[in-house]
Amino acid sequence: MLFFKQLRVLQMSECCFCFSLERRSIMLKKLMLVSFVLLLGVSVTARADELILDPSMEIGWDWGWTKGETPSGAANIECWANHTGNSGMAMRNWVDSGTGFAYQDVPVTGSTTYNYTLWSLRDAGDLTGDFYMNVEWYAGGSKIGEMGKTTIPVPSDDWVQQTLNPTSPAGSDTARVIFGSDTVNLTGKFDDVDFSGLLANPSFEDRWTMSGVAGYEGWAAHTGSRGIAVRTWAGSEGEAHYDNVSVTGGESYLYTLWGLSDDVITQGSYYMKVEWYDGENLLGESVKDISDGLTNADWTQFSFNVTAMAGSDSARVMFGGTGVNVVGKFDDASFVEVPEPATVFILGLGGLFLSRRKR
Ligand SMILES: [Ca+2]
Ligand SMILES: [Ca+2]
Structure with a gap:
């Protein structure tokens, strides 16, 4: 009572x-x-x-x-x-x-x-x-x-x-x-x-881990008080990641990220990346080059559709720049599971595809 x-x-x-x-x-x-x-x-x-x-x-x-x-x-x-x-x-x-x-x-x-x-x-x-x-x-x-x-x-x-x-x-x-x-x-x-959504802190106010010349900066904010910048004057390699995002092997996910550069990119590249893990073991990665879409004119939202590798149970959601000559600013990431409409169709067809997926 x-x-x-x-x-x-x-x-x-x-x-x-x-x-x-x-x-x-x-x-x-x-x-x-x-x-x-x-x-x-x-x-x-x-x-x-x-x-x-x-x-x-x-x-x-x-x-x-x-x-x-x-x-x-x-x-x-x-x-x-x-x-x-x-x-x-x-x-x-x-x-x-x-x-x-x-x-x-x-x-x-x-x-x-x-x-x-x-x-x-x-x-x-x-x-x-x-x-x-x-x-x-x-x-x-x-x-x-x-x-x-x-x-x-x-x-x-x-x-x-x-x-x-x-x-x-x-x-x-x-x-x-x-x-x-x-x-x-x-x-x-x-x-x-x-x-x-799967990222607890999508606006880069804390919790992301950085390496190389990537770092939190107030001037890199798209929303909130800060974003993550790849500071090219300190070098040309920088990366940020978010660890231990729970995933299921074979499932589809949508990874989005906002980005802006401070000039036109003429060398190197910026990328979004997802590493797939089975426990501590790295199984593989999915990478998308976003250099062409990253402009100094306006913030752009990038979308990256990925499928978790078979056997993976967690993901490291990442982005970064390698060999780049301009500053990249990033903020407001999201990573969400996207149920496949095909699943419903496959169920309707019977066990054919299901039995293959189980292998
Ligand atoms: Ca922010
Ligand atoms: Ca119910």
């Missing part, structure tokens, strides 16, 4: 936070969530980098998820809308003309790419209206931008995972993660939402 009293107090105090999401309250809620889930006997796996509370929608309203329409709206947590666990979110076609949405506010960092996925299924028939995903970005409680409603193709024959990789605008501190329906004539079901 004591536990439920604590739960109620927490929920009531939550109302006072509004947009000022504090990490301490998030951590506390995660702790409480795990306890609550254990009490319910529900099996839920939580990822360390997952920003969503109750991603499988097992707890109910006023915990992680908020109904986007008042007084009702088409959105509701239902026991028949589950992909995993005992419940999921339904967009019901018989309520409010099939229009409604659900959302959750999560803490984010500016200029960072996130992985936003959810599983979806709808009732059979000819669909009119749209199911969509959206992300709104906030700074200090004020909305500063949004991804915009993105219509998603929700199938009726089997659950499909939808994937988006939105990038937060500079200065963002909160993302409102949204999905919903506009005037749909058929009910949709949604479950297992993921909104995550």
Whole structure:
């Protein structure tokens, strides 16, 4: 009983936070969530980098998820809308003309790419209206931008995972993660939402390790108070890395990084690199030369799609310059898992590819 009293107090105090999401309250809620889930006997796996509370929608309203329409709206947590666990979110076609949405506010960092996925299924028939995903970005409680409603193709024959990789605008501190329906004539079901990034400190304010002539500099900041520069006047080789990023061999990841040079590059090269490890053993690396795109005109965001080497369980996410003659400034890295749409297709085909991948 004591536990439920604590739960109620927490929920009531939550109302006072509004947009000022504090990490301490998030951590506390995660702790409480795990306890609550254990009490319910529900099996839920939580990822360390997952920003969503109750991603499988097992707890109910006023915990992680908020109904986007008042007084009702088409959105509701239902026991028949589950992909995993005992419940999921339904967009019901018989309520409010099939229009409604659900959302959750999560803490984010500016200029960072996130992985936003959810599983979806709808009732059979000819669909009119749209199911969509959206992300709104906030700074200090004020909305500063949004991804915009993105219509998603929700199938009726089997659950499909939808994937988006939105990038937060500079200065963002909160993302409102949204999905919903506009005037749909058929009910949709949604479950297992993921909104995550794998780098704990994407803005280079600390935690990166440097070698050679790379170093933290205030004048190298794209956002925040500093970035990482390769200071060519002290030499021409510099590298920075972020260690022990958890990965799964064979999975796809998106590595993004913002960069700016102080002049036109005429010798040497700048690169993004990911080293793949099995425990302490280096298995191999993925490298992308970004010299051509790095300009002294404006900050540019570079994207590098990589696949974790078979057998790897961690990655060293890196960038640097070798033999370069101009200063490179870097900031706001992100590294996120990108579920492959092909996986769903392969599952539909049967075990052919799966049995090959297992080898
Ligand atoms: Ca669920
Ligand atoms: Ca920064």
